[in-house]
Amino acid sequence: MIELTGVxxxxxxxxxxxxxxxxxxxxxxxxxxGPSGSGKSTLLRCINHLEKVDRGTVRxxxxxxxxxxxxxxxxxxxxxxILKQRARIGFVFQNxxxxxxxxxxxxxxEAQISALRRxxxxxxxxxxxxxxxxxxxxxAGAYPRQLSGGQQQxxxxxxxxxxxxxxxxxxxxxSALDPELVGEVLDVLRDLAARGTTMIVVTHEIGFAREAAxxxxxxxxxxxxxxxxxxxxxxxPQHERTRAFLSKVLV
Numbered sequence: 001m002i003e004l005t006g007v008x009x010x011x012x013x014x015x016x017x018x019x020x021x022x023x024x025x026x027x028x029x030x031x032x033x034g035p036s037g038s039g040k041s042t043l044l045r046c047i048n049h050l051e052k053v054d055r056g057t058v059r060x061x062x063x064x065x066x067x068x069x070x071x072x073x074x075x076x077x078x079x080x081x082i083l084k085q086r087a088r089i090g091f092v093f094q095n096x097x098x099x100x101x102x103x104x105x106x107x108x109x110e111a112q113i114s115a116l117r118r119x120x121x122x123x124x125x126x127x128x129x130x131x132x133x134x135x136x137x138x139x140a141g142a143y144p145r146q147l148s149g150g151q152q153q154x155x156x157x158x159x160x161x162x163x164x165x166x167x168x169x170x171x172x173x174x175s176a177l178d179p180e181l182v183g184e185v186l187d188v189l190r191d192l193a194a195r196g197t198t199m200i201v202v203t204h205e206i207g208f209a210r211e212a213a214x215x216x217x218x219x220x221x222x223x224x225x226x227x228x229x230x231x232x233x234x235x236x237p238q239h240e241r242t243r244a245f246l247s248k249v250l251v
Contacts (some may be wrong), residue, residue: 001026002167004049007056009042016042018222019056024215026061026166027196031209031230034219037246040202041229043219044169048089048198049082052226060089061166090168092175096152096168098144104131104155105140108162115163123162130158134188150181158164168192170201206249210234218242 009017017038024030024206032040042109045051049066052216057074058065065085067074074153077085108127112118130138135155144152152174160168169188174182181201186208192199193212209216209230216233218226218241226239234250237243 001028001061001202002030002061002072004047004058005057005059007046007058008054009039009045009046009051009114010054016222017046017053020215020222020224024065024198024200026198028214029193029212030200030215030217032202032217033204033206033211033245034225034235038219039222040105041171044091044123044171044200044202047167047169048086048091050086050091052076064148065089070157074218078175082136083115087111087163088166090163090165092153092156092160092168092170092173092179096149096156096160096176098155100144102156103141103143104147104151106142107155108158111159112162114116126162127158130161131155133161133191134158135184150183150184153177153185156189157185157192158169161192167198167200170199170203172202172204174205176204204249206234206246216225218245 004020005024007017007020020043020138034040042051046053052066066082067076102110104158105124105127109123112126113120128137128140131140134157136151137155139147139151167242174185177185186205189208190212213230215227216230217224218233220241224235226242233242234246237246
């Protein structure tokens with residue numbers, strides 16, 4: 001489903017990704033751990049071409065993302081073609097990014113109408129189903145300002161699901177939440193994992209990684225340092241940097 005090969009990304013003189021190789025099968029959950037500044041969020045943004053890679057390639061379901069290949073040369077796709085690709089890759093941000101002037105129902109329906117050309121009735125029917133999935137059917141008419149942080153993030157997850165994506169990327173989906181609201185968002189992610197949704201999740205929630213991940217990846221300084229099953233990486237890390245990081249978060 002996902003294949004990253006030799007991905008490099010720099011911002012000015014700062015090299016953020018240093019040749020990342022990563023693959024994941026359809027229906028699996030990959031959790032990415034690592035300290036701040038290790039390149040985790042940039043990696044996610046490269047997967048759906050919110051950031052252009054400097055070198056390397058990203059493929060989702062066999063399709064080259066952001067570019068077409070002509071012999072040995074890559075040519076960037078048009079913005080319209082890139083947007084079409086992004087519609088198949090859901091992205092849930094740290095800070096919700098909901099439209100403040102739209103209700104929860106409208107937030108979930110809007111992208112379906114604009115990106116998938118669904119009729120209003122089709123989009124609203126799907127939006128109702130997804131709000132029920134994230135246990136917010138009774139808040140469909142509420143605006144973001146009337147929802148808690150956990151509720152807003154659950155609306156954001158429903159919005160990502162509305163486009164029937166092949167893959168969903170989560171960038172620290174609980175980091176902006178009060179501790180008591182974290183559980184309700186993680187419950188939705190666990191449910192999605194149980195349904196076989198292909199996900200890459202950047203998070204510091206070690207319990208979620210242990211319970212829901214098929215693969216845990218540890219990043220440091222723009223590189224993947226260690227990867228494996230949750231029990232391998234979390235209980236018996238082989239790399240010194242992984243051990244040092246886990247010793248600080250597993251307290």
